[in-house]
Amino acid sequence: MQLDYPSYLEPLNSEQRRAVLHTGKPLLILAGAGSGKTRVITTKIAWLIREQGMDPRSILAVTFTNKAAKEMIQRARQIEERAGDAMLRTFHSFGAWFLRRNGSIAGLDSGFVIYDDDDVVSLLSSIMENTSRPDIRFYANSISRAKDYFLGPDDPGLGIINHHKKFRDIYKRYEERLAQIGNVDFGDLIKKPVEILRSHPEVTQRFRDRFSVIMVDEYQDANVAQFHLLKELCGPSTYVCVVGDDDQSIYRFRGAEVKNILEFPDRFSGADIIRLEQNYRSTSSILKAASSVVDKNKGRLGKTLFAEKGDGSNPELVSLFNQDEEASFCADKIENSVKKKETTWSDWAILYRTNAQSSVFETLFSRRRIPYNVVGSLEFYKREEIKDALALLSFLVNQRDEVAFRRAVNKPARGIGIVTVHKIIETSITSGENLLEISRKLKLSQKARTGLNEFIKLIEDGQALLDGQIIHQTESKKQKLKSGKGLSVCVDMLINNSGLAKHYKMQDEISGNSKIDNLQQLLNNVKDYPNTREGLLEFLENINLDRTLAEEQKDAKEAVTLITLHNTKGLEFKRVIMTGLEQGTFPREDKKGSELEEERRLFYVGATRAMDELYLTTCKQRFMWGRYENRTPSLFLLEVDKSVLKGKLDGGSRQAAFPMGRQFPKSFNPFNLANNELEERSGWRVGQRIFHDNHGYGAVTEIKDSDDGPLVRVRFENGHDKRFLSEFQGRAYEKIGDDY
């Protein structure tokens, strides 16, 4: 039989197919959860290339997370290989790409570095002296929101964001300072391109010629500035297609405007609307449970979503005593089902509201040897040692970067105090010369001069390395540099010659940290970038736009997923456990009105990730601020339709035998028969099996005396060799079971 459309459109339903084949006018696709919108977008990209003869390079598709972008390009390529040449980015990464090429029009050097929120606070703190940290954060947040709404410091409407009189002035000074430095913040990645496009018609024309198709996914989470960017990129002949669902809007806290969806038909005249209302993902009982909560929201378009699948088993409400029992429940449930071969590890996801909640699961899962992946935790980046190294790298590409300079110049201590640092920065601002030049010529005390010269030498050596010179004196060092890979050559030199490596190595031995390991991980992460200025810039841009890149790439495919609710957008799992359903955790206690509605939508997003089974857990107590705090069940558990819910809010009366994390009381030492003086004095014993939250299982291999007391050496199953001073025992190292 002859089909009137290509075979790869066959799996689509009629509405999905209509969306793929739609051409001409602007298109708004209102796509409910699990209605196959990713499939529609990817198929549409393939169809445009294959059937319409479209050049892949003229297609721009925008998503909101890097994870979604990667998945989308992969799925499109499965249908049509050439889809790999289409431009698929997040809004912010598109903005960065745009500014690297066109920023010079607005006076921006192509070598800019992107400031994250902490950097913004740091810069702002030098503008707002004598201001408390929380206040600075508040103003930093206001500036960021203002940019989301495309409001500059001179905009009359600025009062809506922050009505304080001094806000306008602070914003203005911040912008001036940032311009002097030559870097940008997240908001600039959207706002600046719009400004350039508006003031330079020839640039706009170039972009309109380049992109004839623009698609935007998760349009409900676009902010006002992003709407303006889209509008500028769309010429009269551009085909524009946006996909969204107002019920899944979960980023209003950072400026997302659902109005963008509501007003799309007005802003893009003649727009067609296609609704995808058939849900293919979840059982109808899961869908019903999810909808019954979001139904309580007042401000919504309202939609009918039909489940394709049958009823399935009802979502199960599980009441537990505390977060340790919650973790045990999850572990048992998952383990049993995998043992019975009902599921594999990767069929399961554990969802929580805040990143901090992952640690209980991580500890228990590694103890029970359940493989897991934590998605998108920011931890790696927040680490002191990583920030130190990155500050050095940022300063290497931009010697006006006072934020990076401040952090790097006296770490480890080189005898350069705040007075000196302040003097250098002030002189640089007034004279216009960069911080390195000022550092070279400024008259200083002998002590500060010596330290500063070390720092200058370090930066000069780094620059020389990026320029392809090998600068080191000793043969062994030269050898080491030659054998290094890519950018890790330069980074390795920096962290060693700066003294950071030595500094943290000492710290690790005293406290049992693994900061050196993290720096090592950083080296590993940069090894594939070329050892040039361009390579370094590319690396810095990538990690600032996608923090998950810095994490250890241990993506074992067969593993349970631990993930925040926000990060689950666009994903699906056979079985989902939503945890921490308590007032104060989810929803957060202080949420009411429109913010509470956003939490409800978050519940909806989380619940609709589940294909076959959904569990909702709540605890009577939770360990917070060093105490067990009593909790009451989440409002959402009262709101969810009881006719599709298994279980009641009763359990959890059972007292936990031992809180997790400390199976033995502190005083408990099963090996008090130490046979030599050192073992007795240290409280440890060679052969003792131990468990460490970060490193897993291991055994004591050696105890020796040192200036600071007995030093215990541990060999871990993951191959790592660690040492720690015995007086810090019990903090991170836990004795378990028998000797080897």
Next chain:
DNA sequence: TAGTTTTAAGTTTTT
């Protein structure tokens, strides 16, 4: 100025 000790404060969510 550097390093240590004390005290206070604080948990969203992410590009």
Next chain:
DNA sequence: CTTAAAACTA
């Protein structure tokens, strides 16, 4: 419980 800022000492 952790982290950050402030106060204190060498």
